[in-house]
Amino acid sequence: xxxxxxxxxLDSSLETVDNAEEKATRIATELGFTDDEVMQxxxxxxxxxVNAVLHGNGYAPDKKVxxxxxxxxxxxxxxxxxxxxxxxxxxxxxxxAPENLLKTSGRGIFLMRSFMDVVEIRPSxxxxxxxxxKHVHESRAGGKEAxx
Amino acid sequence: xxxxxxxxxVDGVTVVDCSGRITLGEGSVILRDTVxxxxxxxNKKIVLNLAEVNYIDSxxxxxxxxxxxxxxxxxxxxxxxxLTKKVNDLLQITKLYTVFDVKDDxxxxxxxxx
Numbered sequence: 001x002x003x004x005x006x007x008x009x010l011d012s013s014l015e016t017v018d019n020a021e022e023k024a025t026r027i028a029t030e031l032g033f034t035d036d037e038v039m040q041x042x043x044x045x046x047x048x049x050v051n052a053v054l055h056g057n058g059y060a061p062d063k064k065v066x067x068x069x070x071x072x073x074x075x076x077x078x079x080x081x082x083x084x085x086x087x088x089x090x091x092x093x094x095x096x097a098p099e100n101l102l103k104t105s106g107r108g109i110f111l112m113r114s115f116m117d118v119v120e121i122r123p124s125x126x127x128x129x130x131x132x133x134k135h136v137h138e139s140r141a142g143g144k145e146a147x148x
Numbered sequence: 149x150x151x152x153x154x155x156x157x158v159d160g161v162t163v164v165d166c167s168g169r170i171t172l173g174e175g176s177v178i179l180r181d182t183v184x185x186x187x188x189x190x191n192k193k194i195v196l197n198l199a200e201v202n203y204i205d206s207x208x209x210x211x212x213x214x215x216x217x218x219x220x221x222x223x224x225x226x227x228x229x230x231l232t233k234k235v236n237d238l239l240q241i242t243k244l245y246t247v248f249d250v251k252d253d254x255x256x257x258x259x260x261x262x
Contacts, residue, residue, distance in 0.1 A: 104210035
């Protein structure tokens with residue numbers, strides 16, 4: 001598989017969330033992931049985009065979301081970076097805890113972790129970067145390459 | 149495809165047929181407004197038919213939880229009907245399957261109200 005990277009700079013809007021999901025669906029499909037895996041990847045990217053647009057940038061029109069897809073070795077590596085104040089990792093709830101089950105929010109990171117092989121969260125004072133990795137299995141190595 | 153809803157009465161129970169996506173934005177808002185409208189009109193026995201809901205994100209899950217608790221807090225009951233595999237899987241991994249009353253038969257769902 002040829003290594004390839006595509007990057008997008010997106011506005012802090014709801015359209016960006018849909019846009020990010022659509023790009024993830026297309027690229028994961030082109031890489032030959034199964035339908036279930038494509039759904040998992042696109043949902044993880046959607047949740048990451050929601051975090052960036054809503055919780056990171058707070059819909060601020062002057063702040064951008066940087067979304068990148070990289071086909072690296074046997075991995076699909078997706079990074080989503082916002083320009084917010086940086087996520088407070090100590091405030092990420094466990095949505096499976098009995099006291100949190102009926103909360104109406106706080107499941108995004110959990111879903112990303114459920115669907116991806118690796119989820120790394122790197123907060124800083126200039127924003128949060130989420131790295132999502134899904135392993136491409138050898139049987140799918142013949143999939144079409146991602147293209148912009 | 150955005151979210152669409154239509155409601156009908158079956159033996160004193162309101163069945164809300166939902167289709168499309170329940171996601172952050174329009175989909176979640178439509179579901180929220182629909183349930184609030186039903187409750188404000190005294191319709192407190194609600195079945196959400198999700199047979200045609202092909203996608204739901206964490207915001208949509210939150211909206212289902214909100215609909216469930218809002219209805220319960222007003223003395224009503226809300227049940228889920230005909231989950232697609234995707235929605236079913238999501239409710240399983242979030243452990244919400246045990247919280248919601250999930251049915252796969254409409255007549256049984258309607259009968260199950262006290």
